[in-house]
Amino acid sequence: MIPELGHLALILALCLAVAQSVFGLAGAYWRRADWMGVARPAVAGQFVFVALAFGCLAASFLANDFSVNYVALNSNSALPAFYRVAAVWGAHEGSLLLWILVLATWSLAVAALSRALPETFIARVLGVLGLISAGFMTFTLATSNPFTRLLPPAMEGNDLNPLLQDFALTIHPPILYTGYVGFAVAFAFACAAMLEGRLDQSWARWTRPWTIVAWMFLTVGIALGSWWAYYELGWGGWWFWDPVENASFMPWLAGTALIHSLAVTEKRGLFRSWTLLLAIFAFSLSLLGTFLVRSGVLISVHAFATDPARGVFVLTFLTLCIGGALTLYAWRAPKLGSSAGFELWSRESFLLFNNVLLVIAAALILLGTLYPLFMDGLNLGKISVGPPYFRAVFLVPMLPLLALLGVGMHASWKRARLGDLKGPLLLGLIAALAIALGASLWAFGRTTTLALVGFTAGLWIIYSALREPLARLRKRQSLSAAVLGMSIAHFGVGVFTIGVAGVEAYKIEKDVALKPGQSASVGGYDFAFRGLRNVEGPNYSAIEGEFNVTRNGHAVRVLHPQKRIYRVQTSPMTEAAITVGWTRDLFVALGDQLGGDAWSVRIQYKPLIRYIWLGAVIMAFGGLVAVSDRRYRSVRVTEAAPAGSTARDPA
Amino acid sequence: MTPRRKRLLVVLGVLAGIGIASALVFRALSENMMLFYDPSQVVAGEAPHERPFRIGGMVTKGSVARDTGSLEIRFVVTDFKHSVPVTYTGVLPDLFGEGKGVVAHGRLTRDGVFAADEVLAKHDEKYMPPEVAESLKGAPQSTT
Numbered sequence: 183m184i185p186e187l188g189h190l191a192l193i194l195a196l197c198l199a200v201a202q203s204v205f206g207l208a209g210a211y212w213r214r215a216d217w218m219g220v221a222r223p224a225v226a227g228q229f230v231f232v233a234l235a236f237g238c239l240a241a242s243f244l245a246n247d248f249s250v251n252y253v254a255l256n257s258n259s260a261l262p263a264f265y266r267v268a269a270v271w272g273a274h275e276g277s278l279l280l281w282i283l284v285l286a287t288w289s290l291a292v293a294a295l296s297r298a299l300p301e302t303f304i305a306r307v308l309g310v311l312g313l314i315s316a317g318f319m320t321f322t323l324a325t326s327n328p329f330t331r332l333l334p335p336a337m338e339g340n341d342l343n344p345l346l347q348d349f350a351l352t353i354h355p356p357i358l359y360t361g362y363v364g365f366a367v368a369f370a371f372a373c374a375a376m377l378e379g380r381l382d383q384s385w386a387r388w389t390r391p392w393t394i395v396a397w398m399f400l401t402v403g404i405a406l407g408s409w410w411a412y413y414e415l416g417w418g419g420w421w422f423w424d425p426v427e428n429a430s431f432m433p434w435l436a437g438t439a440l441i442h443s444l445a446v447t448e449k450r451g452l453f454r455s456w457t458l459l460l461a462i463f464a465f466s467l468s469l470l471g472t473f474l475v476r477s478g479v480l481i482s483v484h485a486f487a488t489d490p491a492r493g494v495f496v497l498t499f500l501t502l503c504i505g506g507a508l509t510l511y512a513w514r515a516p517k518l519g520s521s522a523g524f525e526l527w528s529r530e531s532f533l534l535f536n537n538v539l540l541v542i543a544a545a546l547i548l549l550g551t552l553y554p555l556f557m558d559g560l561n562l563g564k565i566s567v568g569p570p571y572f573r574a575v576f577l578v579p580m581l582p583l584l585a586l587l588g589v590g591m592h593a594s595w596k597r598a599r600l601g602d603l604k605g606p607l608l609l610g611l612i613a614a615l616a617i618a619l620g621a622s623l624w625a626f627g628r629t630t631t632l633a634l635v636g637f638t639a640g641l642w643i644i645y646s647a648l649r650e651p652l653a654r655l656r657k658r659q660s661l662s663a664a665v666l667g668m669s670i671a672h673f674g675v676g677v678f679t680i681g682v683a684g685v686e687a688y689k690i691e692k693d694v695a696l697k698p699g700q701s702a703s704v705g706g707y708d709f710a711f712r713g714l715r716n717v718e719g720p721n722y723s724a725i726e727g728e729f730n731v732t733r734n735g736h737a738v739r740v741l742h743p744q745k746r747i748y749r750v751q752t753s754p755m756t757e758a759a760i761t762v763g764w765t766r767d768l769f770v771a772l773g774d775q776l777g778g779d780a781w782s783v784r785i786q787y788k789p790l791i792r793y794i795w796l797g798a799v800i801m802a803f804g805g806l807v808a809v810s811d812r813r814y815r816s817v818r819v820t821e822a823a824p825a826g827s828t829a830r831d832p833a
Numbered sequence: 834m835t836p837r838r839k840r841l842l843v844v845l846g847v848l849a850g851i852g853i854a855s856a857l858v859f860r861a862l863s864e865n866m867m868l869f870y871d872p873s874q875v876v877a878g879e880a881p882h883e884r885p886f887r888i889g890g891m892v893t894k895g896s897v898a899r900d901t902g903s904l905e906i907r908f909v910v911t912d913f914k915h916s917v918p919v920t921y922t923g924v925l926p927d928l929f930g931e932g933k934g935v936v937a938h939g940r941l942t943r944d945g946v947f948a949a950d951e952v953l954a955k956h957d958e959k960y961m962p963p964e965v966a967e968s969l970k971g972a973p974q975s976t977t
Contacts, residue, residue: 416926416927526839526840526843542854546858549858549862550862553862553866563868563869564868564869565866565867565868565869566866566867566869566887567862567865567866567867568865568866568867568938570861570864570865571861571862571864571865571866574857574861574865575857575858575861575862578854578857578858579854693904693922693923693924694904695902695903695904697902753927753928754927754928755927756927771924773923773924773925774924774925776899776901776902776903776904777899777900777901777902778901778902780901780902782904782923782924782925783924784923784924
């Protein structure tokens, strides 16, 4: 009964989404207030029914209703309740439902928080959101219905993929999707502006906070995924340039470019058509990402849906969405463009370079991700593009971007006079280089180009980001939340850069064969293998090793890596043991029994790896601070004020 | 320098940068393209000796062997028509096992043994690397 209720709720939600888009778009076109009035209640109703459908699926999981095919495939009565809820989005069908729920939530937020916006504009925004929602619901109902019954019902479920039975991965998809789907709002705002034929600075001010919030979630979501891959996959890497990871990283790059270009559009009224295009790109890449992962067309170690029949629908939907938006762009954007120029040395041009470099980075990753698909499609052989490609080409746009970031933060709008800043910034650069050299020699005993360049860039950006807020604090001047947020986010970039440089330059990864009683030395730490014991979990049995880690005879930590066998899927899982530190992580994973009582053991020394995720979290926090800026909450008031009254705010 | 000449110089500089960058990108792409071969192609001599590539198929039952206490492992990858011996040193992925799908990256040595530097196992019971699925299509599946 409950699954049928969920199915019905989803169908009703689809009807409401169609109503929302038809009445919203048509009402705005013919200026019918009564039609436009339908859009908001339709959004609310859609949210209620989608939430109901989602709740029904979750209830089926909690009740262990194995007569539902999806539940039977992804749950088990021995699975802890927490993971049973998380199993809702553990595979293709449920994660689509989650996508729809997140979109409904964003739509509801837009409908509720946009009272100050012109009625036709918001009707169009909701109309576009309704179209996207209707597309996804049709896809789910037609090809991937999570409520399909299984006849006869299964006695017991197949259990959730053990890799997904983990805290970080249970919250990773909702957060990542909140980011992905959030770009739908920016996309809808862009489409509405083009339909409206009007794009001014207040448009950018409405769009900015939504985009920043979406970007924040995406940042945290990607960081969580990377952290999960690090400790759960048992390889100890933090980024594999896997197509699934690339799929989430490309929208992030486009979204980051969008945030910066929106700043120019808001403050100076420039880059208008470019901003629109970026909003389209960011969402298109999100869609592509969702589908690339979900359709299983990619050769990837963690794509878990493989059904080519869905591909046709996906391709059609992508073409309609992206093609429609680009057609609209080609038709309307020329009218919305800006003609004012700007000086070469100005914040505008720094942000232009930022945009160009970020888009190049996204394009290079897209090339590497899709190239195997093209080759395969054209029957030119099966290939895959390896991580060395991504590592090499990603640095091409990123190094100049980091270099420009340090200066660009201090450039003012229209025309920057960097003369009086040249001295301090150059001095900062030299100091950063000296510290980088000294610190790497002192801490690691040797230095590499990568470490030197990375540490210098990171330290310099940190210095540059802190300069302005600290100077204002010293002079007891006020600091707007937007400027503070920007400084914090860029500080995060510096921290992240230092982390990446530290890990990539100084990591030590060693696979060794050890018997109980033997020990191995990695990175100045001694790992003594004490022995093994058996451990019983709720739905798994495990063999647990004990490693006593010491440094120069001083105890550091006792680590307990596990090799788990999940009872239902009988697949082994490596649970690495990690000791976390400000300067380094130590990572121990059990491999296989090598015959006798010897085991293969993976031991890794990962200096500064925590700063990678810390940097990402700081970036996201910067976004949060920037969004809290007062001017976003008083759109109406500032709209009445003459444009440019806030133009001195460098944000 | 007039602003016009300044701008021209900047544009030229940017164009040169783009040119060099795209040359580097395509070099990186062609150098890091990894071709995939199935065991039949390798046995037929279609696979290169001079550059690394990927091989994929099933791990033949009973073929996994190692010297006690050694990290070096030997196994045979098959597409049920032809087989190729593989060696690898290190920790294997969790889902590696006899009768399961596998993709290995490495080089083919002169004596026809594939020396792998990376071994990927199929992700779960349902998922199989698409190339492996492709190369097993039509092959007798009874051994699994």
